[in-house]
Amino acid sequence: MMQHWITLPILWPLLTGVLLIFMARAGRDAKRAVSLVSALVSLPIMILLVQQAMTDQIQVYALGNWVPPFGIVLVLDRLTALLLLMTSILAIMALLYGIRGDDKPGRNFHPLFHFQLVGIYGAFLTGDLFNLFVFFEILLISSYGLLMHGAGPARTRATLHYVILNLTGSALFLIGVGTLYGMLGTLNMADLAVQMRNIPVEDAPIVQAAGLILLVVFGLKAAMLPLYFWLPNAYSSASPSVASLFAIMTKVGVYAVLRVHGLLYGPEAGVVAGSIMAWVWPIAALTIVFGAFGVIGARTLKRAVSYLVIVSVGTLLIVAATEDQQTLVGGIYYLIHSTFITAALFLIADIISEQRGATQDYLAPAQPLAQPRLLAVIFFFSAASVAGLPPLSGFIGKALILTGSAGASFAVVMWFVMLGAGLVGLISMSRAGSTIFWRVSESTAIGRKADRMKLAVALMLLALSPLLTIFAEPVIQYAQATATQLLNTTGYIEAVLGPSALGVQ
Amino acid sequence: MEILYAVVVAVLAGSGIYLMLRARTFPVVMGLMMFSYAVNLFLVAMGRLRTGAPAIVMEGAVYTDPIPQALVLTAIVIGFAMTSFITVLALRARGEMGNDHVDGQEDQEPGR
Numbered sequence: 001m002m003q004h005w006i007t008l009p010i011l012w013p014l015l016t017g018v019l020l021i022f023m024a025r026a027g028r029d030a031k032r033a034v035s036l037v038s039a040l041v042s043l044p045i046m047i048l049l050v051q052q053a054m055t056d057q058i059q060v061y062a063l064g065n066w067v068p069p070f071g072i073v074l075v076l077d078r079l080t081a082l083l084l085l086m087t088s089i090l091a092i093m094a095l096l097y098g099i100r101g102d103d104k105p106g107r108n109f110h111p112l113f114h115f116q117l118v119g120i121y122g123a124f125l126t127g128d129l130f131n132l133f134v135f136f137e138i139l140l141i142s143s144y145g146l147l148m149h150g151a152g153p154a155r156t157r158a159t160l161h162y163v164i165l166n167l168t169g170s171a172l173f174l175i176g177v178g179t180l181y182g183m184l185g186t187l188n189m190a191d192l193a194v195q196m197r198n199i200p201v202e203d204a205p206i207v208q209a210a211g212l213i214l215l216v217v218f219g220l221k222a223a224m225l226p227l228y229f230w231l232p233n234a235y236s237s238a239s240p241s242v243a244s245l246f247a248i249m250t251k252v253g254v255y256a257v258l259r260v261h262g263l264l265y266g267p268e269a270g271v272v273a274g275s276i277m278a279w280v281w282p283i284a285a286l287t288i289v290f291g292a293f294g295v296i297g298a299r300t301l302k303r304a305v306s307y308l309v310i311v312s313v314g315t316l317l318i319v320a321a322t323e324d325q326q327t328l329v330g331g332i333y334y335l336i337h338s339t340f341i342t343a344a345l346f347l348i349a350d351i352i353s354e355q356r357g358a359t360q361d362y363l364a365p366a367q368p369l370a371q372p373r374l375l376a377v378i379f380f381f382s383a384a385s386v387a388g389l390p391p392l393s394g395f396i397g398k399a400l401i402l403t404g405s406a407g408a409s410f411a412v413v414m415w416f417v418m419l420g421a422g423l424v425g426l427i428s429m430s431r432a433g434s435t436i437f438w439r440v441s442e443s444t445a446i447g448r449k450a451d452r453m454k455l456a457v458a459l460m461l462l463a464l465s466p467l468l469t470i471f472a473e474p475v476i477q478y479a480q481a482t483a484t485q486l487l488n489t490t491g492y493i494e495a496v497l498g499p500s501a502l503g504v505q
Numbered sequence: 506m507e508i509l510y511a512v513v514v515a516v517l518a519g520s521g522i523y524l525m526l527r528a529r530t531f532p533v534v535m536g537l538m539m540f541s542y543a544v545n546l547f548l549v550a551m552g553r554l555r556t557g558a559p560a561i562v563m564e565g566a567v568y569t570d571p572i573p574q575a576l577v578l579t580a581i582v583i584g585f586a587m588t589s590f591i592t593v594l595a596l597r598a599r600g601e602m603g604n605d606h607v608d609g610q611e612d613q614e615p616g617r
Contacts, residue, residue, distance in 0.1 A: 130576055137583045144590060156594075156601045157609045160530070163591050164607070167537050168525065170587070171544045174580055178544075181573065182551035 005052070006061045006076050008045050009084055009121040012038065017114035024107050032099045035110040039092045042117075046085040053081035056481060058495035060127070068127075068496050069191035075127035075496060078482040079332070083124045083255060086336060087248050090343055091117055097347055097457045098241035105150040112149070116142035116245070123252050127496055129180065130187045132256065133173050136221070140166050143249065146242045147234060158233040165230050169220040176213035183207050190496035193263045193489060197270045197502075204271045211265050211276045215257065222253025222313050225287040231310060232294065236302035240350035243302070244343035244461075250309060251339055254316045258486065266489050267323060274323075281321035281410050287314030288417045292424040301349040301361035301432055305342060308386055311421050312338035318418075319401055322408045328483035330400025333475060337393040337468055341386050344461035348382055351375065351454055352436060355447030363432050368440040370447045374455075376437045378462065383429035385465040388422045393468035398422065400476070506554060514550070517543035530595035530605045537591065541584045548577045 016038035023031055052059060059076040062068055095113065103109035119139025126132050144166075147159045181187055183203055184195040199207060216227070223231040231250075235243050257280070265276040291314055294307030316338070319331030349361050352375055359366035369375055385392035398418060405411050468475060485491065493501055517539050524536025552570030560571040595605070602609035 130579075134579065134583070137587070141586065141590065144594070148594070151597075151601070153601050153609060156598050160594055160598050160607060163587075163594060164525070164533055164537065167587055167591065168540070170583075171537075171540050174544045174548060174576075178548040178551040178573070178576075181576075182553075187572070 002052075003059070003061060005045065005048060006059055006074050006125065007063075009042065009049070009088075009125060010074075010118055012042055012045065013114040013117040013121065017111045017118065020111040020114065021108070024111075028103070031110050032103070035113065036092075036095055036099065038114065039088070039095050039117075042088050043085075043092065046081070046088040049076060050081040050085050052076065053078045054478070054481075056485065058485070058492060060496050069186050069188035072131045073127040073188065073190075073496060074125045075492075076125065077492070077495075078478065078485050079255070079258070080124045082332070082336070082478070082482065083248075083251065084121060086339055087117065087120050087124075090245060090248055090339065093343065093457050093461050094241045094245040097244065097454055098239075100451050100453050102150070102239040102241045108145065109149055112142045112145040113245070116146060118142075120248060120252060124255060127189050128187055129177050129189055129192065129260070132260075133170070133177060136173065136252075137170060139249070139252070140170070143246070146245075147238050149242065150239050152237075154233075154237040158230075158237045162230050162234045165220060165227075169217050172213055173217040176210045176217060179206060179210035179213070183210070188496070189260065189263055190493045190501070193266075193269070193493055194497065194501055196264050196272065197268065199270060199272070201271050204275075208265075208272055208275050211261060211272070212279065214260060215276060215279065218253045218256040218260070219283070220253070222250050222257065222317065223287075223310050224253075224313065224317060225283050225290060228287065228291075228310050228313075232298075232303050232306040235306040235309065235346070236300060240346050243346040247309065247339050247343040247346070250313050251316070251335060254313060254320065254335075257317065258320050262320070262323070262486065263489050263492060266487075268489055277321045277323060281318055281414075284314045284317035284321060285410070285413050285417045287311075287317065288421045289314075292417075292421040295428045296424050298428070299363055301352065301363065301436070302346065304363075304428060304432060305345045305349055308345070308425065309338075309342050311425065312342065315398075315401070315418060315421075318414055319405075321410075322405055322414075323487065324404065324408060325480075325483045325487055326404030327401055327408065328404075328486065329476060329479045330397060330402075330404045332479035332482050333393075333400055333468070333472075334397030336475070337385075337397045337465065340461050340464045341382060341394065344458055344464075345382050345386060347454065347458040347461065348375075348378055351450045351458060352379070355445070355450065356436075357447060363435045365435065365439040365441055367443050367447070368445045369437070370445045370449045372437055372445075375450075376433070378458065379433055379437070381465070382462055383426075383433060385462075387426040387429055389426070391466075391469055393465045393472075396469060396472055506556070510546070510550060510554060514543050514546050517546070528607055530598060530607055533607060534588070534591055534595055538584075538588055541580075541588075545577050545580055545584070548573050548580060 061074040063072045119135050122135035144163050220227040261276045265272055267273050288311055291307050291310035295304050298304035319327050353361035355369040356366045385394045388394035388398045405414055521536045521540030524532045552573035555569045558567045558569045560569045562568050599605050
């Protein structure tokens with residue numbers, strides 16, 4: 001019975017979503033209750049899966065019992081389990097925030113939300129390249145709906161751009177997958193990695209081209225340099241609960257790079273070894289630089305936070321490009337930190353914007369806030385954490401990455417851009433904070449006090465940052481084992497295809 | 506046959522990309538559709554082109570690889586859903602923004 005647990009992260013939200021569609025005409029409270037209970041129930045499932053992953057045994061589930069590489073497999077390792085747990089926590093928080101008003105404009109917020117989770121969980125779990133495409137489409141089509149939710153011209157325009165870009169991305173994904181299938185004759189990721197080790201030299205350029213096409217696709221999801229222009233508009237115009245859930249969406253792209261390119265084009269990949277990651281690090285460094293410029297140039301708080309997401313994506317990609325165990329440990333810690341802190345910042349920006357009347361979150365003088373002291377303290381902590389000041393988690397993550405990467409060939413560039421981006425982030429956030437909290441007009445506050453539930457959710461997300469500092473030791477231990485497991489591609493292949501898979505070489 | 510097939514894929518993809526770069530939503534939607542047709546044909550070709558061979562794997566028999574056909578079927582279904590979604594979205598954008606420009610506002614022509 002235990003081996004079937006791995007399918008639950010996909011089936012549970014799927015069933016919830018279907019149930020919620022049939023409840024379309026039911027009362028709002030009933031829908032909220034079903035939705036929230038379902039999200040809460042998935043938390044213990046994810047904790048159980050993390051516990052299973054902590055045995056260091058990679059779990060493989062062959063759907064329909066088709067022996068890999070012929071059927072689709074679900075694979076659960078430490079990285080997948082961690083991301084599932086993070087998504088589940090984030091989903092609960094986003095839902096708790098969403099039921100305080102974001103779900104009002106339409107009937108189908110809750111089903112879309114759960115279908116979105118199906119796609120995210122599935123993308124993390126699958127061990128099949130084409131199945132990854134299918135789950136990408138599921139998460140995308142729900143994200144289109146969620147992004148549009150509540151409508152308004154700004155949202156419609158951002159969604160239109162987002163949809164067109166992602167449809168193009170999906171077509172490119174199919175080209176990449178098709179080329180790999182044509183060359184290697186399989187779609188199972190582990191089997192692809194095996195075939196990749198044995199390809200002749202003359203096939204290398206085509207296989208590399210396929211890898212680069214896939215990098216473009218994942219880069220679009222992750223918001224890598226030339227492909228991030230959709231993100232600030234989309235994230236800053238989305239409703240806050242959706243934006244905070246989307247904090248995990250860019251990480252899906254980073255995860256796909258780590259999984260697919262790490263496995264297929266890693267150091268052991270024969271003639272194509274390392275050919276992709278050589279492209280990733282300069283692009284990632286430039287992503288950080290452009291993201292930092294975006295943060296400092298942003299005119300609204302939500303846009304500034306959106307650009308902070310881009311900076312964190314650049315950081316994670318440059319970590320992925322090092323393919324170094326110590327750097328990856330820092331990267332995994334930073335992944336947890338950056339996901340929750342950017343989600344918290346989207347919510348805090350919304351709470352602040354609600355109290356500033358027509359000025360919203362524009363970084364311009366306005367009426368004073370209804371709760372200036374409380375919000376200033378909250379904002380101060382989140383800004384300090386996101387900029388990477390000690391003792392909060394952003395500092396530990398960055399310190400781990402920087403000390404780990406000392407041996408990388410591009411360590412100088414990496415240190416320069418990461419520390420520079422940290423400084424720019426600090427300057428922009430302090431400028432934003434002083435504008436919002438100090439440069440106020442004489443008139444008294446007319447905004448209403450924030451909804452208690454909304455404040456509580458933002459505080460809970462924010463509290464994860466000091467918690468990550470206090471429990472840094474176990475988290476880093478987990479990250480260390482995760483990094484080791486991630487770099488051990490042979491272990492992954494043998495777990496999926498059996499111990500004799502590489503014996504024929 | 507290979508050359509004809511390649512030319513068809515190239516023409517479809519080329520027209521699709523050209524249309525996608527237009528500034529109006531209708532050509533962009535048409536472009537996306539044509540591009541996805543090109544990709545579907547490309548996927549079929551990745552199983553190698555054969556005429557008159559069944560898509561059933563049998564011992565010693567000549568067969569067409571059935572997997573790309575299954576993939577294309579999936580891709581067509583997903584593509585259909587996406588096309589209908591973006592058509593509705595384009596109509597919605599036309600209604601909300603008052604024009605069919607992808608940015609929601611007309612370009613200012615020089616000298617106006």
